Amino acid sequence: MALDKIKRMFIELANIARFVGRFFKELFNPPFEFKEIIRQCYEVGWKSLPLISLTGFVVGFVFTNQSRPSLQEFGATSWLPALISIAIIRALAPLVTALISAGKVGSNIGAELGSMNVTEQIDAMEVSGTNPFKFLVVSRVIATTFMIPILTFYSAFVGLLGGFLNINQNENTSFLSYFYEVFDAVDFLDLFAMGFRSIIFGFTIGIVGCYQGYHSSKGTEGVGRAANWSVVMSMFLIFVEELLIVQILQGLRV
Amino acid sequence: MIKQHTSTIDYNDKVIDIHDVYKSFGTLEVLKGVDLQLFKGENLVVLGRSGTGKSVLIKLISGLLMPDQGTINVLGEQVDELDVKELQKLRLRIGFSFQSSALYDSMTIRENLEFPLVRNKRHLKRAEIDESVENVLEAVGLSQTINQMPSELSGGQRKRIGIARTLILQPDIMLYDEPTAGLDPITCIDINNLINEVQQQYKTSSIIITHDLACAKTVGDRIVMLLDGRFERQGNFDEIFDTDDARVKPFHDYNFID
């Protein structure tokens, strides 16, 4: 039975590889579903903005508050802005945005495509002369790949504002000097790395959600599993990717 | 009420010709050498128990599945030999009514109906699209639902909208997958009548997959029975059940306990 399991795992891996390959093939083949892409971008980006902003703000505020005592021990609370800046731009903003989006957007995609699969909507699309892969999968993956980075910029900005609010309350640091120190602590590599990794995270969320939904087993149970696995898989992959990206960046930085 | 003979059937014109088709999923052999012809203007009912591969048959016809063996000729085209574009083109001439209606949940009824039109006939003007939408809605008798969402409709209404959505491209062939499944008897009668109306009004040739004998009786010009992966019996309703075959009799008795 173990052999069977391993066999199934390899088949699954092959399916995933084929799915990703098909995505890139269809990505560059016309016709392009611009209208659907815009619709999905709206759903993924704009509809997630309130949630992402709120989490970003809370993370910035709380992180600042929790970091203060250890810096206070050295009398180095003046380093708080630099600490927050590095933490938010290098790690927290992309990671928190990606994880929240995996929960919100990823599960949504998994469930939506899953239920479309179960109720034969994907077949219906195919027989009515529309390439469902292009219409459903490509548009969604493009949307997440481009919207997650933008959401990350928002969440970084709002997170830094959260940090500022906390620092302003406790240390009375002015807005200008706070942001001066924030930008003193990071460099271009940090900004680009933030963009780069959130593009990777966005792609992961989209492709995992779509794969799970598109290949969900028939039946209502399959929809639930598709939604659930979209979140679990993409979160797991995000952490693995983060680990790899950190290694690469360390190599670049030296 | 047994369906009266339809005079418009042209028995010289085979719109679908299936020959010796095999299809299996893993170790499960579903179709084992199927032969089937559909004539122009005819309503063909495929009867069979659940899981006997009736749906597989029409998915093969529309190219959603490919046969392991055998040939499928639809409207003069060899389905299993077409490339993606040609298949797409052929599919526009085939209407497919799904068992679960398959309305797009995220779109309104109007958007659902115009979806095939907008995406396949891009040259059409807004007014022409609107007119087509209103026409098919009227044909299925649901003009008032145009701005509603699919989730707001009943099962019967959804089924009708599903049929309307396939009609909007004015197909030559209609494939109905369990059109009356999950509906109450009165609604079933409505749907059956609709299928006959479509046959008359849109001049379609249809395959109706069902296990509902009332439906088969009402809409079928000819009935075939799928038994053990092959078509064993065919004829009109009375001919089919004029037998002692132990696989056929319970089918009839279960449906008509009176």
Add this chain to the structure above:
Amino acid sequence: MSKADNKRSIILGIFVLVGIGILFAAIFTLGGQQNRFAKKVEIKAVFDNVEGLKTGNNIWFSGVKIGIVKAVHFRDDRKVELVLGIDDKSHEYIRKNSTAKIGSDGLIGNKIIVIEGGSTDVPPVESGDELRTLKGTDTEKMMSTLQVNNENLVGITENIRQLSQKVLRGEGTIGAALTDSIMANNMRTMMASLTQAATNTNKVTAALANFTAKLNTQGSLANELLTDTVVYSNLRAAVAQLQGVTQTASALTTNLGQASEKLNTSLSSPDNTLGLLLSDKATATTIKQTMVNLEASTAKLDENMEALQHNFLLRGFFKKRDKEAAKAKEAEEKAQQ
């Protein structure tokens, strides 16, 4: 396109625009603040050792950031050449004879290049110029100097220890003089007598206190006795004698003080035999040399201390150093006795 689609597109457009706007604002703030986009004058500086300085580190002039290190690479002679990007607007204040050295930003901060000096009659630097370099406060070097001092100090301490041991064992002339002296014997006796006297005085005082307490008790024998004038006058005489004893003891202490003072002077004065021995013999020279060495090392230590005193990483080291210094002082005192 329907109305809903239009509205959606507009909102999405605004959303994306603002999001990208945030990125652009960040890039320009970063660029402006770190002066990445400002025009630069590139000058060179060559060091033997850059102590971990890397591309992107800041350049300070009079405590103001005026540029960043653009490149770090080796020259053919294995020295390290730095390319310094100096902001166009600041480069006129840097003169051709200014010097560059490597410093650090804060106590444990990044390495920085510190540019200093330069006279106003010399023209400002131009692109391609090479600045003179100074060796900065090289922590490692400081540590190695300190290490040498440390070793010296250990040697000195060892010498002193051996010397004092010899003195104690009565080896050598001084030792013998010190141990065999009659004066020392006398002194010991004197001390013993004095201790005896002090003990006696104590006892008398205690008895007296006891007696006084009894005197105050009404109806006791002593109380009755007190009313008797004869007994009282006797008692007064006894107390007076006791006072006399105490005075004698005090005189004795004074004498003893003088005696020890004399001993001290005899040790330092060359007229005295003992003093002569100390100042003329080779051992005395050694001690003197020791003192000189010690003084020198203390002075060096002072310098280093000054340089390092704020560096908390070295704080532990200094604590140890203090302890050793105290030890050395003790040994020194021992030797002097």
